[in-house]
Amino acid sequence: MKAKNIFVLSSLALLGLTVTTASIKSNNPLETKAGASHIVQFGKSYNSKGISGYTNSWSVNCNGIKYNLENWNNNNNEWDYVKAGSKSSDSVATFSTTATFANPIENIVFTFDTWNTSNVSSTTLYTATDSSFKENLNSKSLSFKQGNNTVEIDNSTSDLFYKLEISIKKTSSNGPIKLSKVIFNEVNQSLLAPTNLSFDNSSKTLTWDAVENADSYELTVMDETTMDDKVYTTTTNSYDFSSFADDTYYVSIVAKDSTGNYSNSVASDTTITIQTSGPKLTSITYEGTPKTQYVGKAFDYEGLTFTPHYDAENPNPEEILGSDINWPDLTENMTSITGTYRGIDITINPIEVKTDVIESIAISGDMTNKNYVTGQESFDSTGLIVTGTYSSGETKDVTSESTFTFEKTPGEVGATTGTSIKVNAEYNGLTASKMINDIMISEAIVDTITSNDLSQSGTGYQQFNDIKKNDAIYSGIAIKNSDYIQLNNKYNAGIYSKKQGGIIKKINVEWSKGTNSLDIYCKNTPYSKGADLYGSKEQQGTKIGSLKSGSNTELDIEGNYHFIGLRSNEGALYIKSITITYVSDTAATLAEYIMESDTNGQCTTKFPVANDIYQMLSEEEKAKFVSSASDETIANAVARYEAWAISLNVTNPYEAYNATSGALISLKQDKNNIVFSCLFGVISIATIVGFCLLKRKKA
Structure with missing residues (x-):
């Protein structure tokens, strides 16, 4: 059946x-x-303007309907979603309608690709009969989670405006809330x-x-x-x-x-x-003891068998399964249940019906981000899953409603190449703990550039060269003033790094005056001149975002980039200081840099940078890189790196490389053995042939 x-x-x-x-x-x-649906999307085709921070007001227009947003970031229209939440302070992000819909709204579906409950103080949906949300104002407290969240609208009418308001705590990193779509579903009377x-x-x-x-x-x-x-x-x-x-x-x-x-x-x-002839079904009996049942669940007939009875002998009685019987929903205080099969009732009596309550929680999964710097305020729980187990034996993912806490902050743990931290989760009064291993915490490397660092004299836009800060080296074209640096989108003006200083994590700008924007680019090959910032996409690198003078002072940089370029978006900029924060590379990030692309000429462009990164590794990370044959990514990166060296006639790729002369410090016999064993111990003969071709095609 x-x-x-x-x-x-x-x-x-x-x-x-x-x-x-x-x-x-x-x-x-x-x-x-x-009913009809009104879909709200984000991106360049819908956004009113590009936003690079978390403190701006703007709007989207979808199918002729305008929606207002406050304190959401769209990364200068580069994202097809928006993010909210700042590590600078507490914030309130809002999303609201500017007009009413043709019909009452039955429900609204909010799609959050990321939702961290521990970062949210409150979530409220307001309705009103005016766009300023003063007339006939009503509110509804909400509890969201990652994924689709459907909010039913009570007593909906066609004259309502809607506003979602999310109060977000100060966070360890920007953008813990990620919204990708909103759907308003109209009521269509049926x-x-x-x-x-x-x-x-x-x-x-x-x-x-x-x-x-x-x-x-x-x-x-x-x-x-x-x-x-x-x-x-x-x-x-x-x-x-x-x-x-x-x-x-x-x-x-x-x-x-x-x-x-x-x-x-x-x-x-x-x-x-x-049925007009033959034996007719008159009753159904059962055998077995029913299991404990739970309110709101389907009746569990496991362990019960059902027997049909007829008004005459039936040589072929039908088989009746529990799934063939229509059972009503289980409710509180129910002591028996009556199901129906072909018009015949069958009553199971007695039954015990309990409320299904959560009894325990457990943490599983692993943290997605395990790399931190000592200046960060907290660890990121993304990737961890909290599962609740109920008295019925059912399990449920309660991650989005759980609160995570860590016993220590990255600063309290201190710099380490590998440690374990304890994370706690709390949900509905229940707690669980888990040790997270392989946490890496690096000392932040901070470079600050001011007008005092510029070498030129006189007036007008001039070239300045080789500002060394820690390990990175910067050059550019700018005007040097007594207390600020002046940039412009003319004269190829800008500031760029020629030598890397680690992985770039953040940029901070202290503004002097003005209202224009600074564009931030990053890539993994050195900039050679100011014109690169105005050239092809390959020359410019990836545009990470913009900072607007007088409004935005900080931008987090995601990804493992080593070189940075800064230029005016349009017009003059007046900057008191630029601070760039790096973290040290590891064997894993060096391997990622080597393997991230496969392009013509990469021997000459990437080997010097890879060699420079290797020289800056700690001795422990150098050893991991050279000898991690069990790590496929690192092993392949070592093989490619050494193939580059062969192609460039570099004797020992593990000594400091002079990119101008191609010279290296004298070779040691034991390093030769390392190179030889890596080439023939880590990779296959087919791979060696590939790297030989690489030497010919990509040198």
Whole structure:
């Protein structure tokens, strides 16, 4: 019976009827409604302007409808989503409508690709009859999680404006809330499903309660034996099946209005059995003890067997499974349950029904980000999963509603190449802990550039060269003033790094005056001149974002970039100081740099940088890079790095490289052995052939 029910569902869906598994039950209508949807998206095609910070007001326009946003970042239109939440201070992000919809809104669906509950103080949806949200204001507190969140609108009318407000705590990194889509679903009035379906086998008549505003009813009847279906129409709330042969039939009924339309109406489904001869089913008994049941769950009939009884001897009694019987929903204080099969009731008595409560939680998964700097205020719990176990044995992901805490901050732990930290999770008064291993914490490397560092004299835009800060070296074109650096998008003006100082994590700007924007570019090959910042995309690198004078002072840089370029977006900029924060590379990030692309000429462009990164590694990380044969990524990177060296006639790739002369410090015999063993111990003969071709094609 169950398999055939599934087939019926598919067949009825093809006929355009609205059916779900829950509707294969007598007297249980699906009272859902469907309507037009208004979809809000983000990106360059929709955003009113590019935003690079978390303190701006702007809007999106989708299908002619405007929506306002406050304190959301779109990364200068580079994202097809928006982020909210700042590590500078607490913030409130809002999303609101600027006009009313044609029809009342039934629900709103908010899609969050990232939602960290521990960062959120409160989430509220406001409705009002004016766009300033003062008239007839109502509010509804919400609890969101990662993924789709549907908010039902109570007492919806067509004159309402909507505003979502999220209060976000100061965070360890910007943008813990990531919103990618909003859908407003209008109410589209439809006819309800027929209720109280009842079949009288003696008169062969199926009856149901009349549906308000229904002009007629359409019945789709499927024969269980042949699985053929036919459609019948009646203007009354009953149908005579006396002309049908003895058999079991699946019946779906939908109400139609005076226009004959039922596209938005809901079907009710039932099963009827017509029998005029032979043994008739009179009762059903059961054996076994029912399990403990839980409120809101489907009746669990595991362990019960069902036996049919007839009014005469039946040589072929039917097999009845618990899944063939229509059971009502379990409710509190229920002591028995009565199901129905082919019009025959069967009562299970007694039963025990309990409230399903969460009994324990556990943390699984691993932290996505394991690399931190000592200046960060907290660790990031992204990647960890909290699972709740309920008294029924059911498990549920409760990550989005859980609060994570760490026993120490990165600063309290201190710089380390590998350690473990304890993370705690709390949900509904329950707690769980987990040790997270392989946490790497680096000392922040901070370079600050001011006008005092510029070497030129005189007035006008001039070239300055080789400002050394820690390990990085910067050059550029600018005007040197007494207390600020002046840039412009003319004269190829800008500041860029010629030698890397580690992985760039953040840039801070202290402004002197003005309102224009500074564009930030990053890449993994050195800049050679100011014109690179105005050249091709390859010369410029990846545009990370912009900082607006007087508004934005800080930008986090995601990804493992080693070189930075700064230029005016348009007009003059007046900058007191520029601070660039780096973290040290590791064997893993060096391997990532070597393997991230495969382009012509990479031997000459990337080997010097890779060699420089290697020289700056700690002795422990150098050893990991050279000898991590068990790590496939590092092993492949070592093989490629050494192939580059062969192509450039470099004797020992592990000594400091002079990019101008190609010279290296004298070779040691043991390093030769390392190179030889890596080439023939880490990679296959086929790989060696590939690198030989690499020497010819990509040198």
